[in-house]
Amino acid sequence: MAYATRTFWSQAEALDFMMERQKNNNSDEILYLFSFESQPEGKRRYQVADIDIFIHEYYQLPANQRHTYEIIVDKKPSKLYFDLEYDIVANPNIDGPRLTTNFIQFVLNFMRKRSDDLDYSIKDVLVLDSTSPKKFSRHLIFQTKDPFLDNIAVGKFVNLILEDIHGCLINHQCPGVINSSLSRVQQNQSYADSTVFSKNLLNSLEPHLSRFEHCDCIDDYSQLKFKDMIEFMVNKSDGTGIIWFCDMGVYTKNRAFRLLRSSKFDKQECFTIAPENQWKPILRRCRSKTSEPNDAERQTFMASLVYFNKPIRRFIDVDDENPTAIQSINSRMQRPNHSSPSYMTDDMRKMSLDYPELINYMSNIARDKKDDGNGIRISRLYKAKEIQNDFRWEISFLYVGDYKYCEKIKRHHKANNIYFVVDMRKGTYRQKCHDTDCKTFQGVEQTLPQHVTPWLMLLDDDWENQNPQSLQKTS
Ligand SMILES: [Zn+2]
Ligand SMILES: [Zn+2]
Ligand SMILES: [Zn+2]
Numbered sequence: 001m002a003y004a005t006r007t008f009w010s011q012a013e014a015l016d017f018m019m020e021r022q023k024n025n026n027s028d029e030i031l032y033l034f035s036f037e038s039q040p041e042g043k044r045r046y047q048v049a050d051i052d053i054f055i056h057e058y059y060q061l062p063a064n065q066r067h068t069y070e071i072i073v074d075k076k077p078s079k080l081y082f083d084l085e086y087d088i089v090a091n092p093n094i095d096g097p098r099l100t101t102n103f104i105q106f107v108l109n110f111m112r113k114r115s116d117d118l119d120y121s122i123k124d125v126l127v128l129d130s131t132s133p134k135k136f137s138r139h140l141i142f143q144t145k146d147p148f149l150d151n152i153a154v155g156k157f158v159n160l161i162l163e164d165i166h167g168c169l170i171n172h173q174c175p176g177v178i179n180s181s182l183s184r185v186q187q188n189q190s191y192a193d194s195t196v197f198s199k200n201l202l203n204s205l206e207p208h209l210s211r212f213e214h215c216d217c218i219d220d221y222s223q224l225k226f227k228d229m230i231e232f233m234v235n236k237s238d239g240t241g242i243i244w245f246c247d248m249g250v251y252t253k254n255r256a257f258r259l260l261r262s263s264k265f266d267k268q269e270c271f272t273i274a275p276e277n278q279w280k281p282i283l284r285r286c287r288s289k290t291s292e293p294n295d296a297e298r299q300t301f302m303a304s305l306v307y308f309n310k311p312i313r314r315f316i317d318v319d320d321e322n323p324t325a326i327q328s329i330n331s332r333m334q335r336p337n338h339s340s341p342s343y344m345t346d347d348m349r350k351m352s353l354d355y356p357e358l359i360n361y362m363s364n365i366a367r368d369k370k371d372d373g374n375g376i377r378i379s380r381l382y383k384a385k386e387i388q389n390d391f392r393w394e395i396s397f398l399y400v401g402d403y404k405y406c407e408k409i410k411r412h413h414k415a416n417n418i419y420f421v422v423d424m425r426k427g428t429y430r431q432k433c434h435d436t437d438c439k440t441f442q443g444v445e446q447t448l449p450q451h452v453t454p455w456l457m458l459l460d461d462d463w464e465n466q467n468p469q470s471l472q473k474t475s
Pocket of ligand 1: 172173174175176177215216217226
């Protein structure tokens with residue numbers, strides 16, 4: 001089917017053609033959209049191609065003609081992918097391959113914590129390298145069984161990862177950590193624009209980075225040193241501050257993502273397999289050894305593509321754990337006429353200053369012995385949301401990890417996390433659950449130890465202050 005491949009001058013035309021073709025699809029062709037910078041002056045063109053035909057042609061091109069990009073088409077199932085990069089001169093002390101491996105380890109751990117379905121190893125991650133003398137550059141493409149709904153969902157997921165990094169660093173306390181002044185955490189909890197959200201996280205983290213100079217602690221969950229996690233933020237090339245090691249600009253609609261074996265039009269470096277890569281093609285006995293590319297090369301190339309073209313069982317969920325919309329302070333200000341003033345925050349650092357005993361207690365509550373008596377199940381407090389108005393004053397504590405004990409089912413959930421809600425006026429807490437079956441469930445109300453709720457004791461002191469003795473003292 002020679003006409004399965006067609007080239008266009010505009011992306012819109014190419015997308016139309018692709019859509020039309022898929023509508024009338026009567027063959028088993030798998031269409032991809034590529035863009036390439038064409039000779040002589042590098043003008044962009046767009047090619048809709050059946051993947052088999054494309055690969056065959058692509059592997060015959062000489063290196064100086066391979067400037068091809070996969071277009072990550074809008075609303076198509078997507079793999080988890082990252083574009084990692086930093087300026088080498090601005091970051092002289094970073095060991096790039098080590099940083100890449102640490103980053104992968106953190107992501108894998110985050111996935112495992114999130115769901116039993118997301119249990120993968122570094123062998124499931126294809127790592128590509130396109131480092132130049134000026135810029136360290138890696139692409140990661142995760143070979144998960146399930147895809148994301150589209151690459152916008154991938155961007156949301158990556159933001160959850162960055163939020164987790166943020167939480168790990170900001171909540172760590174140890175003698176080595178020098179206390180720095182309180183910073184304002186992001187107020188606008190919107191994932192709508194993944195670059196804005198990740199930037200807010202950065203702004204909130206920046207003042208804390210110097211705290212870790214004398215900290216040698218290891219994060220229980222990722223098994224990474226906090227000191228190494230700090231490197232997930234790198235110096236900008238122009239020296240004007242820091243930026244995430246993973247480029248958050250790559251999760252936009254119809255994003256172009258440079259292919260394995262391709263270089264930029266004006267550059268030499270093409271993507272190759274990185275030295276620290278551990279993903280391997282499956283060895284198979286092949287019919288013909290002379291075919292170009294060979295089977296292993298073909299598998300590798302397919303693994304490097306972001307579009308998920310296999311049968312879909314389900315999509316990886318990226319919704320935030322707590323679906324109840326707790327609004328930020330910003331949204332309160334947008335509604336000045338609201339009759340009942342309501343205070344809301346999810347600034348964990350502020351809360352640990354306001355209620356240190358409570359935060360400490362709740363940090364250690366989600367753990368128990370494993371059923372077989374060996375080891376412990378443990379979940380880490382990663383987020384707390386406080387709400388205070390005339391009707392209620394509550395803090396919801398959200399966790400990730402393998403402690404998911406739900407009082408409703410009287411055992412640990414397999415995938416969904418549980419959370420606790422503290423009633424700040426009563427000094428009690430209840431277990432709640434993110435599982436859809438337990439949505440309305442509330443656990444037995446339990447009383448917090450007195451030393452955990454000193455603000456309630458303060459109330460008692462106030463009562464005492466009413467008596468004449470103390471009045472005398474103050475007068
Ligand atoms: Zn420490
Ligand atoms: Zn980039
Ligand atoms: Zn439950």
